[in-house]
Amino acid sequence: MADTTPPKRSRSSATIPPLAPEPPPPMSVPHSGPIPVAMGPDLSPVDAPAPHAPNLPAEPIEGEDAVSMTIDGEVVVVRKGTNVLEAAKRLGEDVSHFCYHRGLSIAASCRQCLVEVEGMGKLQPSCQLAVQDDMVVHTKNDRVAQARQDMLEFTLKNHPIDCPICDKAGECTLQRHYMDHDQSLTRVDVAKIRKPKHKDIGREIVLDAERCILCSRCVRFCEELPQTGELTMIRRGDREILDIADGHRLDNAYSINVVDICPVGALTSKDFRFAVRAWELRATETTCPGCATGCSVELHSKHEQAYRLVPRFDASVNGHWMCDEGRYTYKELDPATRTRFASIDGRQLPIAQALAATAKRLQGKKTAAVFSSTATNEANRALAALADHMGADRFVLGRPPGKADDLLRDADKNPNTRGAHAAAGEVRHEAELSLQIAGRAYEAVIFLDDEGEVSGVVRSSLSSLTSVILSDRRNALSDACTIRLPAASWAEHVGTYTNRQGRLRVIRPAWRPEDDRHPRAELVRELLLALGGRDIGTAREQARAVAEEYEHEELLALLTDPQPTRPRLLRFGNSRG
Amino acid sequence: MTITVKKVSLKRTASDQIYLPAILKGLVTTARHFFKNTLTKGMGDVDTIRYGEPDVNVEDYYPQRFRGVHRLMHRDDGSVRCVACMCCSTVCPARCIYIEAEDRGGDEEKAPKSFVIDELKCVVCGFCVEACPCDAIRMDTKAHMHPTETRADAVLGKLDLMKRGTQSVAHQGGVGADFRTAAPKADPRFEHDPR
Numbered sequence: 052m053a054d055t056t057p058p059k060r061s062r063s064s065a066t067i068p069p070l071a072p073e074p075p076p077p078m079s080v081p082h083s084g085p086i087p088v089a090m091g092p093d094l095s096p097v098d099a100p101a102p103h104a105p106n107l108p109a110e111p112i113e114g115e116d117a118v119s120m121t122i123d124g125e126v127v128v129v130r131k132g133t134n135v136l137e138a139a140k141r142l143g144e145d146v147s148h149f150c151y152h153r154g155l156s157i158a159a160s161c162r163q164c165l166v167e168v169e170g171m172g173k174l175q176p177s178c179q180l181a182v183q184d185d186m187v188v189h190t191k192n193d194r195v196a197q198a199r200q201d202m203l204e205f206t207l208k209n210h211p212i213d214c215p216i217c218d219k220a221g222e223c224t225l226q227r228h229y230m231d232h233d234q235s236l237t238r239v240d241v242a243k244i245r246k247p248k249h250k251d252i253g254r255e256i257v258l259d260a261e262r263c264i265l266c267s268r269c270v271r272f273c274e275e276l277p278q279t280g281e282l283t284m285i286r287r288g289d290r291e292i293l294d295i296a297d298g299h300r301l302d303n304a305y306s307i308n309v310v311d312i313c314p315v316g317a318l319t320s321k322d323f324r325f326a327v328r329a330w331e332l333r334a335t336e337t338t339c340p341g342c343a344t345g346c347s348v349e350l351h352s353k354h355e356q357a358y359r360l361v362p363r364f365d366a367s368v369n370g371h372w373m374c375d376e377g378r379y380t381y382k383e384l385d386p387a388t389r390t391r392f393a394s395i396d397g398r399q400l401p402i403a404q405a406l407a408a409t410a411k412r413l414q415g416k417k418t419a420a421v422f423s424s425t426a427t428n429e430a431n432r433a434l435a436a437l438a439d440h441m442g443a444d445r446f447v448l449g450r451p452p453g454k455a456d457d458l459l460r461d462a463d464k465n466p467n468t469r470g471a472h473a474a475a476g477e478v479r480h481e482a483e484l485s486l487q488i489a490g491r492a493y494e495a496v497i498f499l500d501d502e503g504e505v506s507g508v509v510r511s512s513l514s515s516l517t518s519v520i521l522s523d524r525r526n527a528l529s530d531a532c533t534i535r536l537p538a539a540s541w542a543e544h545v546g547t548y549t550n551r552q553g554r555l556r557v558i559r560p561a562w563r564p565e566d567d568r569h570p571r572a573e574l575v576r577e578l579l580l581a582l583g584g585r586d587i588g589t590a591r592e593q594a595r596a597v598a599e600e601y602e603h604e605e606l607l608a609l610l611t612d613p614q615p616t617r618p619r620l621l622r623f624g625n626s627r628g
Numbered sequence: 629m630t631i632t633v634k635k636v637s638l639k640r641t642a643s644d645q646i647y648l649p650a651i652l653k654g655l656v657t658t659a660r661h662f663f664k665n666t667l668t669k670g671m672g673d674v675d676t677i678r679y680g681e682p683d684v685n686v687e688d689y690y691p692q693r694f695r696g697v698h699r700l701m702h703r704d705d706g707s708v709r710c711v712a713c714m715c716c717s718t719v720c721p722a723r724c725i726y727i728e729a730e731d732r733g734g735d736e737e738k739a740p741k742s743f744v745i746d747e748l749k750c751v752v753c754g755f756c757v758e759a760c761p762c763d764a765i766r767m768d769t770k771a772h773m774h775p776t777e778t779r780a781d782a783v784l785g786k787l788d789l790m791k792r793g794t795q796s797v798a799h800q801g802g803v804g805a806d807f808r809t810a811a812p813k814a815d816p817r818f819e820h821d822p823r
């Protein structure tokens with residue numbers, strides 16, 4: 052299984068993006084003894100593997116490689132080797148297709164993308180046809196339209212059309228093409244071929260072979276990305292079905308991607324199956340907080356509840372894909388475990404009172420400031436200002452390392468290790484934190500986030516000191532602290548992470564923070580003000596400072612005009628896959 | 629275009645200002661209708677349906693497509709016909725249908741784990757019935773939502789709705805070849821599982 056592959060990724064320092072601030076050098080711990088002397092994580096920028104994206108959208112081009120051709124009477128100039136389908140897309144023509152996917156090799160098996168090329172007798176599959184100089188292509192004439200309609204009728208011949216119970220309905224490519232190009236009644240008056248309706252083919256995936264249109268995208272995915280090749284086509288003709296290879300299960304670490312690329316509802320994810328209809332969801336463009344890679348994702352939510360994460364194309368980080376582990380980070384957003392109100396010694400308080408009381412208790416105490424590699428850059432920077440003001444000792448806490456591989460997953464399961472260390476500056480080792488707390492070396496401790504493993508002994512000693520936690524959900528650590536301040540989760544505010552490549556990754560709000568929840572940066576600012584410190588600005592102002600520092604135009608635009616931060620109803624988002 | 633102006637006198641006479649003549653006029657009209665309708669045989673020009681009287685069947689007075697309180701239909705095996713497609717809850721303008729889906733097992737796959745209609749919110753538009761692809765929800769009970777003591781009593785769950793339901797004989801999948809029942813069973817070779 053791919054899961055067991057040890058981390059192999061090369062960590063050369065060849066390609067640090069120019070705008071990333073230098074990460075701090077590894078720290079040495081002031082005293083040795085039982086404390087491990089391995090200092091801090093390896094923060095050298097990672098030369099992440101280029102995401103596999105063989106077919107990129109056509110870009111405007113000049114010079115030797117340029118090929119000029121005519122599509123529907125318009126001249127378009129594209130790079131040599133581009134296929135006609137992408138060239139047409141440059142003109143805004145969306146040639147209907149099923150089997151072609153930008154992130155996969157080209158199979159040309161569905162024949163949905165046929166176009167007419169002058170001088171070639173038969174219609175040609177545009178996904179496989181490379182552009183040539185002076186080619187004249189028609190993508191919309193009657194002959195092509197008829198071919199599209201005929202291909203759709205053929206595809207639908209044995210299709211069960213059980214859209215009402217199909218998880219893909221509302222974002223199904225077959226539905227969309229039917230509405231755009233066919234819209235005719237069925238002429239089938241013989242029984243349809245029946246195939247296995249729900250077959251458990253892997254840890255995450257259920258197959259409905261009837262709905263499969265045999266485009267082979269999923270087969271190519273398994274061969275080309277995780278390179279495990281579990282899926283295969285068996286039999287021929289109208290009995291052909293997708294199946295798992297003998298003795299295998301679709302258990303690779305990237306298996307849920309096949310659900311996204313499947314143009315129909317043949318492959319469904321067990322986690323999302325029947326949970327909600329696609330058109331009820333709202334999509335927010337954000338970043339996966341599952342590991343240091345920081346894949347671009349969409350968070351799909353309804354009524355302040357998250358339902359799934361799906362990958363979003365990002366050429367420089369994750370291509371079209373994301374890992375299965377990362378998909379489940381949305382479970383952290385479970386409304387049942389949210390910290391909604393501040394509590395001090397188990398008593399619930401309004402946030403303003405709680406902040407004032409917290410500042411009073413922290414005043415003049417010997418404090419440990421625990422930065423978090425799961426919190427945003429803004430939060431970590433705010434805590435750095437607070438630690439400066441209080442003269443506190445600094446630590447960085449994060450999730451324990453996990454599995455890594457060559458594709459996307461990083462062993463560091465925190466989205467912002469680089470950012471946290473950059474903000475914290477000189478830190479003491481994580482292991483020392485437990486010792487010091489258990490040894491009563493501090494009178495107070497401030498945790499920026501509730502992630503991270505802390506032993507039971509430490510947790511029990513937290514109750515006897517002023518332990519403040521900025522927590523977005525209830526877990527063992529947040530329950531152990533005496534003062535709990537309700538923080539907004541990563542789905543509730545604008546913020547930034549710095550990923551392993553040193554790139555700035557933006558998270559956006561999918562809904563407003565409920566009740567007393569506020570962004571961590573804002574809570575820390577309030578504490579700092581109450582302690583008589585300087586004003587470091589609101590969370591938004593801090594995010595703007597980060598954006599300006601990195602010259603991140605997308606984030607700057609986002610902070611200037613919040614319109615694009617609003618989630619988009621998937622109903623108008625058209626199909627995926 | 630010429631604009632014509634009509635002048636209306638707003639001057640009130642003394643009898644207007646003491647109101648009493650107008651009140652008396654009104655009372656006379658009411659009394660006239662009262663006596664006419666009470667004393668005339670056959671109830672005069674009043675068309676009141678006498679709810680609750682033994683010989684009166686309310687349904688006789690209702691149009692064929694009267695929309696009453698909802699019901700959920702049954703399959704042959706008595707299970708709920710609904711497949712939890714959420715078409716009704718999506719189309720409902722009052723947003724008063726709440727459905728949670730579950731796996732039914734078998735080829736129909738999906739079924740509602742819970743199906744709740746808040747009859748107080750319902751605007752009785754009938755869109756849900758129109759939207760349903762499998763004749764699962766109907767409003768043909770010819771019954772009004774009865775008054776309830778608490779609001780919660782007017783929120784009907786799956787069992788309440790199914791109690792009013794009967795078996796539907798509607799053909800699933802619409803007109804045309806019924807591939808579900810006419811089709812041969814899945815080829816046994818497909819059932820081969822390498823594990």
Ligand code: SF4
Nearest residue numbers: 213214217223315316
């Ligand atoms: S795959 Fe698409 S067309 Fe087929 S049943 Fe599902 S939603 Fe309908």
Ligand code: SF4
Nearest residue numbers: 263264266267269313
């Ligand atoms: S399961 Fe989906 S992706 Fe795979 S071949 Fe069938 S239609 Fe294509």
Ligand code: SF4
Nearest residue numbers: 720750751753754756
């Ligand atoms: S009748 Fe109209 S308002 Fe009432 S449940 Fe149906 S769709 Fe909703």
Ligand code: SF4
Nearest residue numbers: 710711713714716760
């Ligand atoms: S439209 Fe019909 S089948 Fe679909 S959820 Fe509503 S009642 Fe059930």
Ligand code: FES
Nearest residue numbers: 148159161162178
């Ligand atoms: S997309 Fe070109 S043949 Fe399938």
